[in-house]
Amino acid sequence: MHYRGLTWDHPRGYSALMAASGTLDESTDGLSITWDKHSLEGFEAHPIGDLCERYDLVVFDHPHVGEAVAAGCLQPLESLLAASEIAALERNTIGPCLSSYQFDGLHWGLPLDAATQVMAYRADLHEGPPPVTWDDVSELSERKPVALSLAGPHAALTFQSVVASLTRPEDYADPEQFVPQHAGLAALDLLARIASRSPPSVRDANPIGILAHMATHRDVVLCPLIYGYVNYAVASGPAHPITFANAPRAMPDGRPGSTLGGTGIGISERCSVTPQLLTHLGWLMSAETQTGFIPAHDGQPSRRSAWLDDSVNSRWANFYRNTAETLERAHVRPRHNHAIAFQTSAAALIREELRNKREHRAILAGLHTMFEKSRHV
Numbered sequence: 165m166h167y168r169g170l171t172w173d174h175p176r177g178y179s180a181l182m183a184a185s186g187t188l189d190e191s192t193d194g195l196s197i198t199w200d201k202h203s204l205e206g207f208e209a210h211p212i213g214d215l216c217e218r219y220d221l222v223v224f225d226h227p228h229v230g231e232a233v234a235a236g237c238l239q240p241l242e243s244l245l246a247a248s249e250i251a252a253l254e255r256n257t258i259g260p261c262l263s264s265y266q267f268d269g270l271h272w273g274l275p276l277d278a279a280t281q282v283m284a285y286r287a288d289l290h291e292g293p294p295p296v297t298w299d300d301v302s303e304l305s306e307r308k309p310v311a312l313s314l315a316g317p318h319a320a321l322t323f324q325s326v327v328a329s330l331t332r333p334e335d336y337a338d339p340e341q342f343v344p345q346h347a348g349l350a351a352l353d354l355l356a357r358i359a360s361r362s363p364p365s366v367r368d369a370n371p372i373g374i375l376a377h378m379a380t381h382r383d384v385v386l387c388p389l390i391y392g393y394v395n396y397a398v399a400s401g402p403a404h405p406i407t408f409a410n411a412p413r414a415m416p417d418g419r420p421g422s423t424l425g426g427t428g429i430g431i432s433e434r435c436s437v438t439p440q441l442l443t444h445l446g447w448l449m450s451a452e453t454q455t456g457f458i459p460a461h462d463g464q465p466s467r468r469s470a471w472l473d474d475s476v477n478s479r480w481a482n483f484y485r486n487t488a489e490t491l492e493r494a495h496v497r498p499r500h501n502h503a504i505a506f507q508t509s510a511a512a513l514i515r516e517e518l519r520n521k522r523e524h525r526a527i528l529a530g531l532h533t534m535f536e537k538s539r540h541v
Contacts, residue, residue, distance in 0.1 A: 165438050166190065169199045169221035169429075172207035174372065176277065176393060177223065177427070180463035184448060194440035197221070204370060207427075208317055209504060213237045216432035223427045226264035226496065227503045229272050234501040238430045240270035244437055253449065258468040259491045265428045267499055273428025274445060275466035280411075280494040281313075281325050281422040282487040284396075285386035286378060287407040294386070294409045298329065298354055301388045301412050308385045309363045311378075312355065315370050319518075320511035321423045321497070322389045326351035328495035329414045329421025342498070342510075342535035345528065352514075352524040358388075359518050379403035388412050391425045394464050397483040408483050410490045424494040426466065498535070506538035 169185075171177045178201050185197040200219070202210065212228045213235035224232070232238045241250055250271060253262050257275045265273035285294055290308070295301045304310055313322055323343075330347040343351075363383050366374045371391045378384045379396055380403050389411055396406040411420040429445065431437060447453055454467035459476050470476055471484040471491070498506065510531055517527045 165195045167197045167220040169197055170215055170219040171199055171201055171223040173201040173203050175395060175462035176464055180458045180461035183461045195438060209508060220432055220435035222430045222432055223276060224430050225427060227499050227507060229265055229267045230500040230503055232272060233267050237433055238272045239433060240272055242270050244442060256468060257466050258471050259494050260424055260496050261426050261466045264424055264496045273430045274449060276429045277427040277464050278466040278491060279391050279425040279464055280491045281389040282392045282411050282490050283388050283409040284375060284390050284406050286404060288404060289382060289385045296413060296416055298412045298414060302357055305358050305361045309383055310358060311366050311374060311384045311387045312359050312362045313371055313374055313387060313390045314515050315368050317507050317511045319515040320507050323351055323355060323514055324495060325389050325411060325421045325423045326354055329412060329419060340536060342532055348528045349524055352527055356518055375406060378406055392487055394480050394483045395462055397481040405481060408487050410487055419493050420490040422490045422494045424496050500539055502538040502541050506534055509534055
């Protein structure tokens with residue numbers, strides 16, 4: 165049986181999947197998989213229903229899950245796996261990387277890749293340990309170039325991460341509220357201060373662009389919130405290694421505020437699932453593959469044991485161990501049907517109004533209005 169899959173165009177997104185599919189022989193394994201790629205921007209915003217009409221397997225981000233359920237384009241894991249298998253995944257997956265794909269009481273994606281916003285800095289340009297609190301970051305930005313990741317959807321994601329550092333999970337008890345009022349205002353005040361000093365060289369860059377720039381230039385010392393990419397943790401050619409640390413906190417003993425990223429594998433409704441396919445997907449989730457094969461092929465595993473494994477961390481400059489706490493406590497984004505459209509609009513509003521220095525209460529009021537409308541379309 166031959167399957168078509170779609171993933172995103174970065175070695176972290178495709179190298180392990182393509183290498184795994186290269187080990188398959190349809191004549192002996194009973195299946196083969198061809199993986200296509202699309203851009204990071206397509207991955208972040210393209211309608212998942214359209215992708216599922218064309219592909220059997222779709223690598224997607226958890227904010228798409230409400231849209232996927234509304235479109236009826238994915239098969240729930242509960243229809244394919246035993247309850248004990250899903251429970252084992254829940255126990256072994258780091259942070260909310262599996263639960264983020266749970267919607268309407270069912271799971272809609274296998275946690276392929278784990279990522280969240282963490283701190284990134286050039287250790288050779290920064291003396292001493294990295295900042296711990298947001299006050300430390302703000303103070304550092306007065307002395308050295310500190311960048312913010314605000315391009316595309318990342319203005320909204322960075323904002324939500326700062327809010328997460330200022331709140332507790334129970335502060336989100338009201339589903340009609342995007343963020344708590346007091347924390348939203350404080351986050352906008354903080355972002356405005358740092359954004360006013362952020363280097364223009366990376367103002368319009370996505371996370372990959374910022375990290376690539378940091379690795380090859382000296383005009384950005386630190387980015388306090390950016391999606392971690394393990395391949396930048398070690399030197400490559402002329403590029404300097406980037407050191408990754410837990411996201412900033414409001415207080416030294418507080419929660420590192422971060423907004424969950426990563427990817428899951430969705431199985432589309434058009435896919436005729438065979439036992440051989442389930443065996444292959446199960447192998448991708450296994451401890452052996454997550455600790456060995458995936459890190460060896462540029463991937464970021466979703467299994468907790470891989471993030472704490474000594475050999476994995478030795479190869480990748482402790483990227484995993486140094487940021488595991490942030491991932492364990494990451495904030496899960498809104499996932500309702502129109503969450504992606506809201507995320508896009510919210511990011512544009514935050515980005516533009518911070519540049520225009522609009523009054524922060526007006527920005528927050530606009531965000532809450534947009535969020536309410538998106539939930540009731």
